[in-house]
Amino acid sequence: MNAEIEEARAPGNVAAPDLGPGLGASDRAARPLAIEARGLIKRFDGFTAVDGVDLSVPEGAVYGILGPNGAGKTTTLRMLLGIIDPDQGYRRILGADKPHDVARAIGYLPEERGLYPSMKAYEAIAFIGALRGLPLKEGRRRGRELLEAHGLGYAADRQIRQMSKGMAQQVQILGTLVHRPRLVILDEPFSGLDALNQGKLETVIRNLAAEGTTVIFSTHVIAHAERLCDEVAIIAGGKVPFAGPVDVARDRIPPQVRLETRAEDGPWRAALPADARHEGRHWYFALPATGIEPLLRSLIEGDAGILSLSIERAGLHDAFVAIAGEAAARALEAATPEEEGK
């Protein structure tokens, strides 16, 4: 038999995927929370934008808030930051009930990017730092350094109005980090960036996490969340049907078995689940609750002639569909431009 069995990342018998400084269950329980929110509700003119959101973000985690446009991501972040107050519920951020009390320790990139058009790049970074308590002189120095380090040194003295949208966005991201915050909140940070700069931003986020900074970002692109996050909150229609480690989200769906056999028919077919799909030469079905061994035995005894068999763990996209529903997933896909999904 020429069977090739891949049990990659199957629950219970493989290690967790390497996503940087990931958090195990015990690790998670031991860490203090950077953000804790309970029952956040926000209504605008009779419309409930956020409807009872609970979040627990451990310190040092990379946390994704995943949902389609209009799901309530931005409103949730604005409530966490104290830009607006919730109608109900409470939030605690870095141990403070009032987010402005810990403003110096927070960096924020809003979804609607904005800089003063007449400011020079390094001054814009220094100004954002000054708002967070960084002395202007130091902010200017760091601003130039950051621009240099990120390949934008040549544009340090250029006015924002003379920059492309993507460049200005990078300047704003650097402004978000210039005062070395403990908690970085990024609202849709990848939108508006080309693939190259998206990659750079992913590196920035990984580096921040490696240095112990808590990073929260909202996105409607599952691929970014899947690559970067330790934990995610899936938000749809103002509600959070799931919040927790990415692995747990994926585990909501049983691993998928892909089977290729030499024989097209035979007694072994009875061993397959009733809802098994046949596409081309492959069969697809959810891993039975009894595990892979009884199935393998039946296939061998039924003379299926196994050519290949792999067990694939569900992706975050499948988990999202299972948790938030098909409609939310379609909205998410519709809002994802091709280059953002890479």
Add this chain to the structure above:
Amino acid sequence: MSVIGTRPANRLSLLAAAFVIARRDFQAVLFSRSFFFFLLGPLFPLLIAGLAGGVGEKMNASVRQPQLGVALPATEVDALIGAQHALSVQLGDAVPQLLVLKRLGAQEAFDPRAALTPGVHADVAAVLTGTLQRPVLTGTRGQIEQWRGPVGLLAAAAIQGVPGPPPTVVLQGTVSSGASDRKGQMLTAQAAQTLLFLLTMLLAGMVLSNLVEEKGNKVIEILAAAIPMDAVFLGKLFAMLGVSFVGIAVWGSTAGLFTLATGGAAGGQIAALPTPAIGWPALFALGVIYFAMAYLLIGSVFLAIGSLAATVREVQTLSMPATMMQLVVFFLASYAMTQPGGRAETFAVIFPFSSPYAMLARAAQQPGLGQHVLAIGWQALCVMVMVRAGSRMFRKRVMKSGPSGVKRKGLFARLRRRRA
């Protein structure tokens, strides 16, 4: 990217945060084109006043003096003309100029109404008929009331003869009198109020457009996330106040240079104004403080308006009633100035928006600084309340999200929805 190093905690104080905003806005406005136009701002009222004055003078010159038409017996006409010449030397324009319409013969009749028909005698405002013993004055009610006395005097002088040359009156001038000082102080107060009003309106408009620009370029969310909105509002208000002080310094220097260039003629005119009740230095100091208060009060209202409006058009629509209100407040304060101690003045002093104007007028007219300390305290309190209310409204209204149908609608759409 290195994030290693000391990590500051906590937050900026309200004043420190406001300073960050004020510093940025101050520099941005100072080096903008709008500041250049702000500096030119006072030229426009001066230009308009100059033009209006010139036009008025021209109109006055072109309007001829009304004449008294005379239709009397021929023997009496010359006596009347002689009396008019003699009396006009003493009384000037108080004695009407005469136009002989007809020297009447014995028993000859004359219809004065026909002479007053438009187009017959353009400059004749009334007609004197009858006799010198029994003069009859025909004309419009106001005109004949005005000329009743002078015509009687003329008739009497024509009958009895013009009195001889009057004794020479020795003139002894004084710098001022109670009546002239009061009038002068009122003029000073009025000038100070007007200046205050114009400056305030100019600045409030600028602070509003500054906020609208900020909403347009989306910076506002970065500010709101980092510091309290109170600090944003205070920073914006104080930045523009600083800009205005620079403007005042420029205007003051320009006026000083102009005075020097004209050999002190302009300065002499100011020195000729009666001293305000609290003295010039105190009036100037209070003027600056009351200007700051008036601007901060109306500026905070304009900022609140900026927060209510979703579009520039809405800002323009909403700021118009506020501008009108400010005009009403200005007129109230101007009226109150003429009623010292009256109810209107008391109201104007207490009502926050008119208080700076009314108190500045008081400073010119009434001595004592204690009342000003109280008033400034009250106005400062009102500024704080207005800033707080405005920033709350701003937070409530501006930072909305959600589906486009909800978040993009303006104030009027919200009102319509509420009504529905």
